[in-house]
Amino acid sequence: MKRVVVGLSGGVDSSIAAYLLKEQGYDVIGLFMKNWHDESVTISSECPWLEDSNDALLVAEKLGIPFQTIDLSEQYKEKIVDYMFNEYEKGRTPNPDVLCNREIKFDVFMKIALSLGADYVATGHYCRKGEIEVDGKPVYQLLAGKDGNKDQSYFLCQLAQEQLAKALFPIGALTKPEVREIATRMELVTAEKKDSQGLCFIGKVRLPEFLQQQLQPKEGFIYEIPASCEKYQQKLPTFNSKEEALQFEATPIQYTPADGKKVGTHQGAHYYTIGQRKGLNVGGTKEPLFIIATDIATNAIYTGQGHLHLGLYRRTLRVQPSEVHWIRQDLRLENGQTLEVRARIRYRQELQKATLYQFESGLYVQFDEPQSAITEGQFVAWNIGEELVGSGVIS
Template identity: 65%
Template sequence: MKRVVVGLSGGVDSSVAAYLCQKQGYDVIGLFMKNWHDDSVTISEECPWLDDSNDAMMVAEKLGIPFQTIDLSEEYKSRIVDYMFKEYQNGRTPNPDVLCNREIKFDVFLKIAESLGADYVATGHYCRKNITEDNGQKTYHLLSGLDQNKDQSYFLCQINQEQLSKILFPVGELQKSEVRQIAAEQGLITADKRDSQGLCFVGKVKLPEFLQQQLKPKTGQVVEIDANHEIYKQKISKDIESQSQKHLYQASYGKVVGEHPGAHFFTKGQRKGLNIGGTPEPLFVVETDVKNNIIYVGQGKSHPGLYRNGLKVLNHEIHWLREDLKLNIGEQQNYLARIRYRQPLENATLYQKENALYVIFENPQTAIAEGQFVAWYNNDELIGSGVIN
């Protein structure tokens, strides 16, 4: 009987994952990860970890499986939170959920599971896994979840073959509605629980308050750039370097329309939190300049400052889940790609140059933010990813 340790989060997906593993004949253990201690920055009514932990315990009790809470808050702080602060401070926009999967769930948590004799860990992710064998060599394939509205393969874009070999995705073949139905049929307390919107296993966080723990507010100017400014009229060269470059703004290019509490609290494409009214169309952040503490904004979601054809990933930040498909210098390949979770996949061409990998999209993309991840797919298989530079 193979042993599976399920990461029970207190949500419906991981609850059903545990039930399905049990049904398939695995010896199942449930573990809840406590990753956060500071309640001052979580919106406690929204997603308190204590309630989640209790729900996870009650699911384990109902299923008759051993259950334990493990405290990973130290590792979470050093590997995720400190990284987040550093990225925001440098004017980049990190994705803690991608990092949490790579560093916590499928590294620290996986090692704990193995110390308990686990053959696999299982989660409630909406992904699928396939295995092919060639000359005795196994290749693990990470595929999108069948529920296209819930597909979470993007969040696993930084894991590797060895990690993938040890993971089960019991709900990946199901629709969300089917998962809820199974939970209801089995009398699991989480059947109707709504999905949490928070950081990975932290709960719903007030991001500005969270960041202000380390990053001090610093008043600066909000400068509006007109959509017809000369900077947008320059003919963009067809070479990939030019298509991947962002616009470089100066305060003299626009007019001051307000103040902000710190450029490092904002990200490209952001609309909420500017608190500036009186414009015909809503204002969107088109660029942040943390060095000079200026936020550049433009009116409307079709503002040219929001769009770009390509992006660049430095060589040391490229990650191939399928190492066998890695591009060599001078090679190029067509893939489907996305730059954020739930974004529809878009046609793109990857070019591996000496200094970096370039991803050039068929259609211009909105709000390409440094620090986020671009992930590329062959149909529904995730092939690789990288940090947007």
């Protein structure tokens, strides 16, 4: 009997992951990760981790599997929270969920599980694992979940072969309704529980308030850039190479206050992200304002009216050489090579047709259609068919 440690989060997905593994004859252990101590930033009087760990315990008792809580809050603070503050301070927008999987669940947590004699670690992610042979060696694939509406492979886009080798995703072939149906049949306490929407494992946190703990408010101006801005009418320069053209396309427009008009004030450019609409508190425009750029150096925010504003769209993005990550090392591009893929720049975005171009200066992802709100610090992930083969941090 192979031993599997399941990350029981107190939600329905991980509950059913544990149930299915037990049905398949594995020796299952449930572990709950406590990743947060600081009650001062979780919203409302409810203490989400206590409630969640209780539910996880009840599920483990019902399934008859051993259970314990492990405290990873120190590692979480160091690897996720500090990183987030750091990124926001630089004007980038990190994705804590992707990081949490790479640094916590499939690293710190996995090491603890293996030290308990586990052969595998299982989570309640909606994705699947495949295995093929390349040059006589096993190669693991990260495949989309069968429930197109819930596919979570994007959140695992930074995993490596060694991590996938030890991972199991028991619910990847099920849909959410099927998962709830099993939980109801089993009379599990988590059957009707809502999906958690907070930061990965921290629970219900309002991001601006969370960030204000470390990043001091600093008043600045909000500018509105008209659709008629000259910078959108500029003629394209002549390029000597494809790389030069891509570099140009991947560079965001730099705005100055002179390009638009002052429409309001804000509490700090580092609290805001591109594509954001809420929280600006500027009224009186025909269409809602969207953030099209932030400038940390001058503490300015630039906005445009409507979701079709030209300032929101770009066709190309760049990933720095050190931040290109291939799950499928055998598909890695050499300098000068290209690859047609389908890519996304955020969770739940429809996959978009794109071409990868690898140069010494980095990897360029050029989409067939311009994309809205390409945001520095977020992850771009690319697929071949239903397999996610690589990813990188948008620079």
